[in-house]
Amino acid sequence: MDPPFRAKRVLPGFTLSLGTTLLYLTLIVLIPVAALILKGAEIGPERFWRIVSSPRAVAAFRITLTAAAIATVFNAIYGLLMAWVLLRYEFRGKRILDALMDVPFALPTAVAGLSLTALFSANGWFGAVLHPAGIPVVYTIWGIALAMAFTSVPFVVRTVQPVLEDMDPALEQAAVTLGARPWAIFTRVVFPTILPAWLAGCTIAFARSLGEFGAIVFIAGNLPFQTEIAALLAFIRLEEFDYNGAAAIALVLLGFALVLLLVSNLLQYWAARYREDSR
């Protein structure tokens, strides 16, 4: 090879682009996050623990985690179904259905929250049916889970889709010729292949659900100990000028988010390795 090609960096603009990227991330992401962590460090471990273990905070964390778990279970199934149907079948309106999967990304969360609240309240389209049946959704944990599920479903669909698309059809064909039934093919051949990506998608969906705010404040009713989520409690503490309280609760949520981001990245890394191996 010619010496110029051996040069470490052939393309120009490395310093400029990396410099810009690092500067922007430092100013916009890292310094503000560091400001929160510094504020948290000021509180001191004892007071920090008192704040986050207070009954109201514990209740808020419990409600947030429970609702996010419900939402993630729903999205794990619904998201997988959508990814599967959108890739494996041809039918009229498929492209529209695919585009609709991005609605929760594009629709402002406050708009989603407003609409879901009205839709499920006693005089809404769904509430009119559910209320007489004794299933109140609005102002319950189910409403919180519903809002969380709505805002996070694309994460599952869009993570599973590309993996499903990349799957070698020969694997399934081999299973068919060996006489496997459709369900067996799905559970033994397809599902193991998409498992890492599916788990990664569910992890991001769960992380988003834990932090969701805009959609939930409308539908939750926001009663302490019953339907008050952690993000809202942090917001309320700010409005009460209790900055230590807000910082402590925000730090716990930040910790959850960073751990889940790490888990999802490891899962995606595993998924990429897995795909290369199965080729």
Next chain:
Amino acid sequence: MSMTALDHHPALSRPHARRGDRILIGLAVGLTLLFIVAPMAFIFARAFSQGWQVYAANILHPVTLHAMWLTTITAIIVVPINVAFGIAAAWAVAKHRFPGRGILVTIIEIPFSISPIIAGVCYLFLYGRQGLLGPWLQANDMQVIFALPGIVLVTMFVTAPFVAREVLPLMQAQGSEQEQAAVTLGASGWQVFRRVTLPNIKWALLYGAVLCTARAVGEFGGVAVVSGNIRGQTNTLPLHVELLFNDLNAVGAFAAASTLTLIAIIALVLKAVLEGRKAG
């Protein structure tokens, strides 16, 4: 083995599973209608429930117009900056090898997994009166929190990864042979970018910009923390929706929400068009 008799194997054309397939498709369409389409349709149904005139009056209310203006200004500032950042980040990560690339990609993704509320709290503890820079800002008579700069900064945080995430994988997949050829032919860095790279990524770039715009326009939690939500001053359109809802002006809230929904629908249509271009 692809074009063998296997492809015409009766089991592979799946006539035996047709009923199961139809159930799955039906289930997918039905759930999506209930879960995704109904909430969107309901917004317009409620917004127009008292007729066009009430709708127009709600939309043209001065405070609503001000909220729209504030949201537009925010998006106009935020989106170009995040487009520039997305290009720079993708160029650095996709076209070069350096230690710490993986960590950099994870840092770019941080705003995705952090709650917007947390983002708002972070900015408050940096620029707020009790924040790190608060005393200095106050001494110099500059206001970030409860003003436009704060709204813009938080929106930048929340939407930072959108363009990078679309452009980065594409640049990575395309490699850098074309750019290297251009460099050896004597093109300058700027020429390489404009003539070689940009035409290759332009649809993904636009697509990222569309998503970024949609999110910037709709940002709620982060802005709720830093804006102070002062009516007619620092309340953006999504915050104004909540304000009207709390005022028990449901029709007004839905009218304001309908404009945001329209922006979301336009973004989705653009996205579908751009995806077609990207693939073709």
